[in-house]
Amino acid sequence: MADLMIEQNDRWARSASSSLPERVSAEAALELIREGGELIDVRTVPYRDKEGIIEGARHIEKIDILDALRPFRNGEKLFVIFCSRDDASAAIVRVLRSAGIERVLDVAGGFHALAQAGARVSPLTR
Numbered sequence: 266m267a268d269l270m271i272e273q274n275d276r277w278a279r280s281a282s283s284s285l286p287e288r289v290s291a292e293a294a295l296e297l298i299r300e301g302g303e304l305i306d307v308r309t310v311p312y313r314d315k316e317g318i319i320e321g322a323r324h325i326e327k328i329d330i331l332d333a334l335r336p337f338r339n340g341e342k343l344f345v346i347f348c349s350r351d352d353a354s355a356a357i358v359r360v361l362r363s364a365g366i367e368r369v370l371d372v373a374g375g376f377h378a379l380a381q382a383g384a385r386v387s388p389l390t391r
Contacts, residue, residue, distance in 0.1 A: 287358050288371045291378035294345045297370070302343035305330070307357055308376060312349050313389045316376055320385040322347075330357060331364055338365045347372040347379060 289297065298304050304322040306313070307330060318324070325333050334344060344361075346369060348354040358371045372379060380386050 286370070287362075288355065288373050289345070290373055291382035291384070294347075294370065294372045294379065295382055295384060297343060297345055302345050302370075305344055305346045306376075307346055307348050307354055310389075312376075316349065317380075317386045317388050319347075319376065319379055320387055327353060327357065331361065331366075334361060334366050334369070335364070337368070340368065342368060344369045345372060346370065347375045350375045350377065 294302075294304070298321070304319060306319060306322040306324045307327050308316070308324075309326075313324070330346075337344070344366075346354045346357055346361075348357075354371045354375060358369050361369045374381075
C-alpha cells in the first residue's frame with residue numbers, strides 16, 4: 266500500500282493538474298515521511314503532554330499553521346498533518362488547500378493510528 270502511495274505521489278508531483286488525496290493511512294503516511302515528507306503535529310500541548318509526541322514530527326499550533334506553511338505554496342514539499350484522532354487535521358488540510366498549499370495530507374486516525382503503525386512515541390519534554 267505504501268509503495269502504491271509513493272508511486273501515486275510521484276505521478277501527482279509530475280502533473281500540476283492532479284491533486285493529492287486529502288487523507289492517507291498511518292502506514293502510508295510513515296512511508297511518505299521516510300521518503301522526505303514532513304510530519305506536522307497540530308495537537309494542543311495538553312494532548313501532547315497526555316499522549317506523548319511522535320519523534321521527528323514538527324509541532325505547529327493550529328492558529329499558526331497557515332502562516333508557517335504559506336512559503337510552501339505551490340511548492341514540492343509534502344506535509345503530512347495529524348491531530349489526536351483526525352477531525353482537526355482534516356479541516357486544516359482543507360483550509361491549507363483552499364489557500365493554495367496543495368501538497369498536504371491528513372493521517373486517518375491521527376496520533377493513535379501513527380503510534381499503532383509503528384511511529385516512535387516519546388514523552389513530551391520541555
